[in-house]
Amino acid sequence: MSKKAKILSLLCCGLLFAAPAAMAKTQTIEATGVYQMGENDTIASAKENARKDAMRNAAEKAGVYVRSYSKTKNLKLTDDQVEVISIQTMQIKDCTYTQDFVNNTLVIHAAIKASVDDNDFQKRIDANNQIQNLQSQLAEEKEKNREAVNKKMRDTGNDPYANLLAETELKRLQKNPSSISVVRSNLEDFVDQRNGIVPADIYGRIALLDLMGTANQASFEQDLQKAIDTDPKDPFYYTLWALYKESLYDHYGAEAMADQALRLDGRHWPAYYVRSIAKGFRGSTRKAMADCDTAIKRGGKNYSYVLAYRARLQRVFAGRHDFVDFESDDHDDTINATINGFYRDFAQLKRKIKK
8 A cells, every 4th residue: 555545544433433522522411300280270380380390400510511621621610500501502492281180180291302512511600611711810910000000090080901891791690591690609709809990880790680589688788879879969879879769669769869869960761751650550650750850861762661560651641631540560571671771881871971
C-alpha cells in the first residue's frame, strides 16, 4: 500500500470514529408522570398535572447530562446552576397520555420525550462564566480605591457592572419565570461584594422581586428603603411603595405614596398609573380614569399592562351614571401584571424619568 493510500485510510478511520462524537450533541430523554384526579379536577387539568410531573422527572434526568458534561469540561456548577441549565435546555418533543382506574379513582399517566443539546449547555455555562468573570473583576476592584470608585458610580447611577448583571438576570428570569429566588440571590451577592455600595436600581429590582416572590413585608420594606436612602429624589421608588400598598388593598396608603412621587416629579407617569389603580379599586372610577389617561398621555401608552387596566376601567365605567363592579380577579391580575411589567421595563422606565 502506498504512503498516500495509508494516509487516506487513516483519515477515513478517523472520520468513522469521530462521527459518533459529532452526532452525540443531542441526548434524548424519556420520562413519565402520573396524577390521580381529585373531585374538582377536570381531565384537562389532570393531564396538565401529569405532564408537569413528567417534566420534573425529565429535568432530573437532564441534570445528569449537565453534570456529566460539566465534569468532562472540568467545570464546577452549583446545584442551582445545574437545575436552571437543565430546565432551560430541555426541549419537549412528544407527550402521550394513558389512563386507568385505581380504587375507583381515575389516574392519568403522561409519557414524554425530550431532548437536551450539548451546545445549549455550553451557551448557558458560558453565560455563567461571564458572571463569574464579572465577580472576579469586582474582587480585584475592591483592592483599588473601592470606596471612591463605588461611591462615584452610585452617585451618578452609571455602573456598567450593575447594568450588565441586571440585564443578565432579567434574561434569566424571562427564560425561566420560576428562577426568582436564583435571580434575587445573585443580586444580593452583588450587593454583598460591594459592601452595600451599589446603585439604587439594584435595591429597587430586589424589592420588586420581593413582590414577585414569597419574601415577607419586612424584606420588601427594608430593600425599598435602601433604594430610597441611596437616591431619595427618585420618584420611582415611592411609586413602587405605592404599588406595594395597593397590593395589600391599602388604597389610601397607595394614593399617599403616589402623591409623594408626584411631588418629586409632577410628570412621572408611573405614579399617575398606580394612583389610578388605587382610586379605581376604592370606587372612584371617574378620577381613576383621569389619572390613567394622564399616565397614558405622558408615556404609558407603550406599556401593555397600562392599556389593559384602562380597558378594565372602561368596562366598569359604562356611562356617566352607570357603574358596574370589577370582576373578582381584576385587582390581583392588575397588580401582578404591573409588578412583572415594572421589573421587565425597569431600565426603560428609569431612562424616561431620570432627571
